[in-house]
Amino acid sequence: MPEAPSYLAIMGAHVLADDGCRLWTAVAGDGPPLLLCHGGPGLWDYFDGVAELLGGFVRSIRWDQRGCGRSERRGPYTVDRFVGDVDAVRRHFGAERVNLLGHSWGAMLALRYALAHPSRVGSLIYVSGTGVDPDLTWRDAFHRNLTHGIGADAARWRELDERERTPEEDREHAILQWQADFVDPVTARGHAERLGTPWLGINYTCARAINAESRRFLRDHDVPALCRALTTPTLIVDGAHDIRPRWAVDSLERSLPDVKRVTLAGAGHIPWAEDPAGFREVVAKFVTQVAS
Template sequence: MDETIVTDDGVRLWAVRSGEGRPVVFCHGGPGLWDTLEDVAGLLSGVAAVHRWDQRGCGRSQRLGPYSTARTVADLDAVRRHFGLETMVLLGHSWGAQLALRYALDHPDRVRGLIYVSGTGIDPADTWREEYRLRLRGAVSGDVERWAELESRERTAAEDREFAVLQWSADFADRDRAMEHAERMATPWLGVNFECNAALNAEGKRDWGTPALREACAALAVPALIVDGAEDIRPRRAVDSLERALPDASRVSLPGAGHLPWVEDPEGFRAAVSAFVARVG
């Protein structure tokens, strides 16, 4: 059953709980998107009570700022309190992996374990972004010229979805099914919050890659599991510095999988994540 969480500044967040077992809270990607992790919840239904939510301004949550990492961390803590969790395992995907890491750094006593899925590490984005852009252009399915045109100008709501599907098609290793998977991600289409996306990405450019962040990660006494799809177009070397910095981290790379590794290797993903949850939860 869908639930409504009211944050300390009065913003309403959508959330849902499913499954039984150890408490795991998901942080979806973006920023500015919505929860697309229902399939992951299904994979973990036998081992975890999964708590999913749409971040502030996104999807089914109230479209109202302010948008900042600190504000989103506070919203995540509101989710924890709403469900009565003293501690939890955090699973974050892509941008959500960065959010889950930041929450663990700020509140390590409330996190039993961190599952960092398809994130981009703690180095500055300019160390990997150009290579990612080249790979993205080469991996877009269908009409790459159409994708480039849509990227370069303002779009209608329908064109936003078209652009997203073309871009998301690059996130899958199986090129024959890439558009099918991307269409499924975009259904239902809940609209991208570009204001949120711009604000949080700008903040990330300022804050990630600093010595203070590396030192904080080195002091984090929370077990971590890093899960990658080996064929993710975001260079996986971007995550190496995070793996080196964390004192208690293991890493699983799933062959033949892209940015959403549970889609292309569900059994490998389920096995890795379930074992970690059982160990730390």
């Protein structure tokens, strides 16, 4: 049997944060380090497909945020603490500077890390984020698009959403919701099922705390002004059919002094799942150019 490519040789390990919290990590591939921040908050790493796509170009460093997935189930659940955890993972793997890729909530976490530690970030890749609008004006459109995207399953989703759920029902609720994040209704359920397999349980305490703090940060700080001082090369990647309206990210794009933006026409909120070739091309080209 031929030897598997090196980018498929994934090592799993735990990293200790500076307060002793055990964070699950996995490393794969060869090239400049790319630290991946998953979305949620309250979810777990789902970047196995990204690690495979980019394995020939980068050394991907994946991790489960504290309290989530395979990491230790403990707080505190604060953005500053999560930023510190990103730094602990970076240090553990010996990277003086890393490229950061964040998706959805993870895009905001990656941005917050870059704002706190710009000298430690070689580049920032901001995927399917929701921008820096303090009034969250995108949310009404998101909720309308979500209901439309769930389609015929909307009644069941609402019924589950309005009551306490068993772990099995919690997974069903998430899968029904995640279907709306994909463009083609024929393949959406399969994509959503893969995101939820294995099912590691959503940490709703973490989600509520981090979301509330993130909203306060946007209200209490002039985030566009902070971004104008960030000289880190940044790539914004959107799926054209994301149910979170893409105009939400416009003010962030205008604020960053060194930014490129690419919209993948056939993709939704998880662009690497629906346009893997396009996602691989734009990310690999950007990281390669920054590293050269």
